[in-house]
Structures are given as C-alpha cells and as structure tokens.
Amino acid sequence: MDLVLFLISLTIIGAAIAVVVVARRNSRDEIFTGITPGQFGSVASTPTEKIPGGEYRGTIPVQFQPPKEAGPGSDPVGPGLVGAVVGGRVRPVEVTATIIDLAVRGFLEITPLEAKDGGRGKQDWLLTVNPEPPGTPRDFELRLLQELFGPGPRVRMSDLQSGFGLAMRTAQVSLYEQMVRRGWYRKHPRSSGGPSKKWGIALIIGGFLAMLGMANAMEASLRVLPGMAAIIGGIILLVGGRGIRVPRTATGTAVRIQSLGFREYLVTAEADQIKFEEAADIFSRYLPYAIVFGVADRWAKLFGDIAKKYQHDMGLSDVAMLDLLSDFMWIDFLSGGGLSDGFGEMIGAFDPDVIGETFAGLGEGFGDLGEAMGGLGDALGGLGDALGDLDFDGCGD
Template sequence: MFAVLVGLLLVLAGPAGSARAAGGEGMDAFVAAYDLQSDGSMKVTETITWRFPTGQQQHGIFRNIVVRMGYDNQENRYRYFDLTDVAVSSPSGAPDTFRVIDNGAAKQIRIGSASEYTSGTQVYKVSYTLHNVLNPITADGKPATGTTPPATVELNYNVFGSNELTERDRVSVTVNAPAAATKVLCFSGPTGSTTECSSSPGDPSRFSAGPLASGDAMTVVASYPASAFGDVRPDVRNGGADSTVGSEAAPAVNAAAWIGGVGAPILALAVMGTLVWTRGRDERYAGLTPGLSPVPSAGGSGAGPDGPGGPGIVRGGSPTVAVQFQPPKGVQPGMVGTIIDETANPIDVSATVIDLAVRGFLRIEENEGGGMFSRTDWTLTRLDPPARERLLPYEQSLLDGIFSTRGDVVQLSELKNTFASTLKAIQRQMYQEVVTRGWFRSSPQTQRGAWQALGIVIAVLGGLLLFYGRPAISAILGGGFSGGVALGVGLLLAGVIVWVLGGRMAAKTAEGSAVLAQSLGFKEYLTTAEAGQIAFEEASNIFSRYLPYAVVFGVADRWARTFADVARAAEAANQPLLMPTWYVWSGTAFPDFTSIASGVESFSTTSTGTFTSTPGSSGSSGFGGGGFSGGGGGGSSSGSW
C-alpha cells in the first residue's frame, strides 16, 4: 500500500527525476540482457539497483513475471511463457534466498528472507529463461501459421507492464540474438502510449528509457530474419488438456506395486473422509437458535462461548434459516458473499464497489452507449469520505486501487488488463478479514489450497510414474514390471480424492455459522419481501442499502420489482420516493428503481470481467503502426516486502 500511495503522489507531482520525494523507494537502475535462442526462448539476466525507503528495513524485493496471457481475444485460450532456470544473487550482500510462487497470471520471484532485513541501496542479479517468447511473422506483418512460412521472427516484449508501480530512474535493455536486428522500436508510458524511447538496431540491439513513473509500461520490439531461427511458434493452450494413459501387457507383476495401486485411493478416501468428518464440518453453537451468538456476561466471563456456563460446540448439520429483516450487524456485502460460499469471489469485490458508492465514497455514472439502452462504460468519481466512516483494509485497498494512478475520475474500462494483481491483494485481505472476525480459524483459501496442493502433488507423482518411472523401474528389475501402471493409476486416483475432499476442509467456527444463518435469513427476506411491508419514508434508503447484498445473492431483479411496487403505491399516496444519487442513469426516460437495479447489475457483471482481465497477446507484428507501450507479450512488475 505504501508503494501505491508513493507512486500516486509522484505521478501527480510531475515526470521529472526531481519529482520523487527524498528518501522514497525506487529503482536507481534496471539493466537487463535478453539473449534470444534459436528455439524461440529468451535467457534473461536482470541487474536491479533497488533503493529501499530511508529509515526502513525490508526483507527484500519481488519480481512478478507474466507467464500467462489472453490470446487474440479468444475465450478459453491463452498464451503461455514457461519460466525456468531461476537464479538470484546479490553483489551488494543483501539476503538472496528466493522462492517462485504463483501470482495469478504471473510467477513471482520473491527474494529475501522472512528472518533477515536489509535497507539502503542494494543490488540484485536475477536470471531466468522464458520459453516461446518470439513471434513468427509473415511478409505482410501477420502471425505465421503452419501453412504460411515466416519472413521474420520478432521480439515484442513488455519489459514492464502498467501495473509496475515502482519508479525507475534508468532502464537499459540489451538484446543479443543469432543475427543482427533489422528493425527496432521502443515505447514507454501508460498503456497504449506511442511515445518512443531510445532504441538502436544491430547485434546487440540496445534500448533505454527513464525516468519511468509509477504505472508506466515499457515495450521493446526487434525484428530478425527468420533464417536465423528454428521452428519458432507461440505456446497457445486451451483451458484444459486431455491426456490418455496407455499400458503394456507383461507377464510378471510386482505385488507391492499392485497393492499400493489398489490401496492408495482406499487409504486416501479413508484418511480424507475422517478429516472432513472431524475437522472439515462447520462448528455450531449447541442449544442456541441458529443465527444467535452467546452473550458474554459482565466482566467477559460466564455464559459467553468460552465461559463455564456457555453453550457447547458441535459439528455438522444444516442451518435452520429464519427470515432476517436486516443484514447481519456490521457485516458488509463482500463479507456476506465470502461467508456464504467461503470464497472471496470477484462478484463480492464488485458488490463492495457498489456498497462504497451507496455509503458516499464514490459515484457511479453510466456513459451513454450507442443505442437507447446500451451501456458501454461507467465513470467512477471519488468523493470526499463521509464523516466518521471507517473503511476496512480490503475496502481501502479497493478504493485506492481504482483511483491509484488515474486521479479522482476513472473510466471502468481503463482498469481492464491492469487490475488483476490488485484484485488478488484485495481478495487476500478479505480472507484475512473473515479470520480476524473469528468466522474461520485460518483463511479458507489457505485451508483448501494446502490440501488441494497435496492432491495435485500425489496425482503428478502418479502421472510421472506412469509415463517416466515405469520404464526405468522395468529396466532395474529386468523387465516385466506391469505393477507400475497400477501404482501410477492408484496415485492419480488418490490425488483426485485428496483434491476433491480437500476442497471441503474450510470449516467455519460456531460464530461463522451464526453469521451464515443470519445472512441466509436476510437473503430469504430479499426474495420474499412484499411492497406493503416497507414504509414510504424509509423506502429509498432501504433500497440503496440492501441493493449490494441483493447483487451478491443474485436477486437484484426481484428486489427492484418489489420497490417498483412500493414506488407506485407511494406515488398514488402523493408521497413520491426519491431516486438514489450515488448511481447516475444514462437513459433518456426518468429513472425508476428497476432501471437503477438493471444498471447496477450490468455494472457488476462488467466490472467483474474487467477486474479479472489480463493483457492479451496476438503474436502480431509490433511494427507498422500497431505497437504501443504495454502492447507486447509478457511483462513484469516489482515491489518490496
């Protein structure tokens, strides 16, 4: 968060090197060498001179390297850049242990040690290999297919993406290749910028830029004769890949392997079934009406949940749902969505944006589209925060993330392909919030993830044994080892069992179950409320307050129809209802509650896709007027921790 706020202040201050506040964090220098290989891969060596904030100690830095991008705007297809051969050192002596972890569409190289600190200015040398980076290009600048041979091979790569919030004083990139580059280009600035930075062709080609402000991307483009490379093509994948497992008949059977193959899934089912029964079922307060929590006695002891006279705790059973006429006290829409399905979904984040608008932190305004009822975009305007309103950490991160580098007014479409990493951080904070509130003993995402990761490991071991280990064991045993098939299949099944049942290991505490019962009771009210139950003087406020919850529950249209009936009754009684001011409708007719709810639902659906989107890569040429900053493949961002 500190880095985001610093980046925002620096962008507002101006683009010169003097714009950075004294003692601020940033890169003094980023020097990269890209060694292109004939197979289309790229060996990368980065030398990063990092200046930590004055007077602060940090553990180290991280680099997010994009490895997965959309391809040609095709659904369920993506381009993949495999990341291998990672190595890290620090010539300046900073802690240089590292680990590589998944971070959405990127792989994060996290450098440093949680038990060590560093400060001042440090130098890090990071090397890795990215595969299938180069693009085969035809003579007319289009991606070469299997039937059309390439005329050139092109590097069109984002050195930095627009989600790089760290300021960089000086950036230098050298590209070595099997042949000299015939053409080069370099772009820097916000996504879509055609501002060129310094570039020179040859062997090697050289590119430089700086200073680069928070949010500035940088893309380098270099063209080479196709004859200097082999069969270069992008690695484009479907959302899932089918595989088949073969077997070979052999007379000798290894008894131990067969026993392991049959026993592995049985053991996995027995162990995981026991764990789900004893630890994976939700806790509940015994002897209390569902939805109620024990009230601590004076002094904080006695009949509270932990006191000697308090209710017991049991596991299992389904909650009895009673209608609740209000949402759980102090529970925001995003928290309701998280407790119901134990997942911080993007729709929960979208509903939080709507809730922040209802509470006065921002305004949502439709931009009129091409048709009478067509909505193409929304304008989000940050407002002065209401008095005495305190935002939760994930709400503050969401508000700051929307307006971090674009001032107080932003188009929803401007967040496309740049918000995914911010979304991940917000979701982590939402999981932490449910733990802080005592609804889970640890993050449900972590609980599920740890077991499901174990399932994947077991299944991968089974697959490796099937395809690679079995021939090796056969050679050791003198051939005739068919038990490897049984063991491999058994481990695959065991892995699937652990993965499936591991997804049920996120158990709520008794307090979490009470909040769940209240939330389901409130959903029941939203889906059954009648117009006659709602007083005219409270109607407008209730409509806005409860609409974000209706979005989470998926009943916004039902809630709107109820209020359409309320509005007609109020109009007949000469007490017309006031329309919400936090959402500005673009329709030509006077808005009603149905049109407001419809617009909010459309905003929620669109924003969910916008928040999760990542940049696409088509493999087309970056020359010929089509290049711009952030328009290549891959990309990276950085930070400290």
C-alpha cells in the same frame, strides 16, 4: 516377496482412501451446539460439532437486516463479506457490491457514461472519490479506495479494465483476509485441495517411473504392483481432493446462516408488508446486498411498488412524489443528479436497449414506478458485467 509387494500395494491404495476420507470429514463446517442455529456462541465455552453433509442445510429463519460484525449493536457486515461467506469464495460481484456500498455510504459516486459508437458500444462508468467522506471506511475498503483512485480522484471503469485490474485483485484478496481475520475460516478458504493434488500428481509420476523400472527387470510380474497402486492412489487423491475444502468455523457458519436469512427477506418481502418510510430508509442500504444475492431488480421494483402505493394512498402529485423520493434515493449512481430533475435525463444516460423501455412513458406521467425501479437492477448488472471482465486469475488460492 510377492506377498510383500501385494501388501505394499494394498497399503498404498488404502492410505490414499483414508487420506481422502479423513480430509473430507475435516472439511465439514462447524456449528455451535445447544443454541439456535445462526446465533453466536462463545468461541471459548460453547461446544461445537461437525455438520453432516458439509454445510448447514437446516431451517433458515428470516432475518430483517444484515448480520452484525460482532452481534447486536455492532456495525453490519458489508455486502462483499456477506456474499463471500455464503459462497465460500470471492466473485467479481462481491467487489461490485463493495464499491456500490461505498457509494451508498458517501465515499464515492458512480456515474454512467454514454456508450460509445452511438450507443452500440459497451457501457462505461465514472468513479469519483468524495474528498470529504462522511466517516472512516473499513481497513479493506480503504485499501480498495486507495487502489481505485491511485491515479487521481476520477477514474473510468474502462481504465480499470485496461490498466488498474490490480485494484480489483486487491479487493478480492482483502475480502479473503477479512474472513480469516474475523475467525470465519482458520485459513484461506480457497487453499484446500492443494496438498492432495500435489501428492496425487507425485504418486502418479512415481508410479509410472516404478513400473518402467520394474518392467525391465527380471521376474517383473508382481513387481509392477506397487507402481500400479501408486498410480491408482494418485488418481484417488486427485479425484477425491476435488470435494475437499476449508471448512467454516462455528462463527463462520453462524454468519452464513444469518446472511441466508437476510437473503430470504430480500426475496420474499412484499410491498404491503413494508411502510414507505421504512422502505425509503433501507432501500439504498440494502441494495448492495441484493446485488450480491442476484435480486437487485426485484428489490428495486419492490421499492417502486411501495412508493407508488404511498403516492396513491396519500394523494400526492407526480411532482411532489419525485421531490419526496429525491430526499431518500441514492440517485447519483443513475444520473449524477436528483430525481427532481426528472426521469427523462436517466433515459439518455443508458443504452436504450438496456432500460429505455423500462422508463418509457415516464416523461408523460409518473407511469409504473415499480417497473421503472426494476430497471435499476438491469443497470447495476451492467456495472457488475464490467467488473466481471477484469482478470481475477491468481487470487483464488
């Protein structure tokens, strides 16, 4: 009997270890083989393999544009989905970038409101829906717009925080659904670890109860071993289950590699490598992606440096340059008006402690446009902080 109890105890512990080992192996991402990492293969015919270490950590080639929905020629993947597939989870910044992307594409306008208490209060923002949008939003974007503007065509960010946090949670859930629908994950990316956690807790509770029962029985010396083994096995499942996650499919890995390659472009691009005409075309479109990757200030300052160089090379006056920029820049976010109205109005729209110094001197001349545009990243961070204050609990699983 003692030998049987000992063998049962070893079996329980061994089974727990085996479950963790197999689960960890199954949580490794897949990747297409026989083609360059980051390229899309045929799901039906291209072979795949598990990636050692879990995620792809090999060479990331620079990509000069966001990944496409279904390869070359299709629409780009939205910034919210790009950030989500890279990190494997949807953070508030992914929702922030989606809202700003909608504004860049003309579906809504974002206008900063003057902070309360003489500028010492928290920055607030006004969202205004475009009654005549330039196109059709994606399904999950439409749901977000409907949730945002259910109360009316205009809504304050402070109202979203106090009464309409459901819009943010809906956006988060929608982004998770889209990653599964696109085949990047086979199930909800945050649903991993649940079974091992539940079984671990059950084993620990069962082990304690078994030990208590056997402790009161006669000749209980080795009869407590199965209970102890169950407790140890439960701890193994709980601790080992922390590293278990839902793996990306080979398609999801390809999108992630392309996304990281695009991030590399945003991080390493230099002013002398981009023509002004090209920068003016891509600045607003790529800005939401820069927000997701945390490099909005760098991307904005880079555009400012390119514009300043263009002004110098072309011999343009400050007024002419401002008029030229107003044709390209998405500026309603900053002031509700065009750049031709002058930078001075922007200063009054923000807390001077946040970006006032950035725009200092622009009223007396064009100043350092690179530094001025860098302040845009700080302003966008304020919107991200506002969204970050919303309650996202309950949406991760």
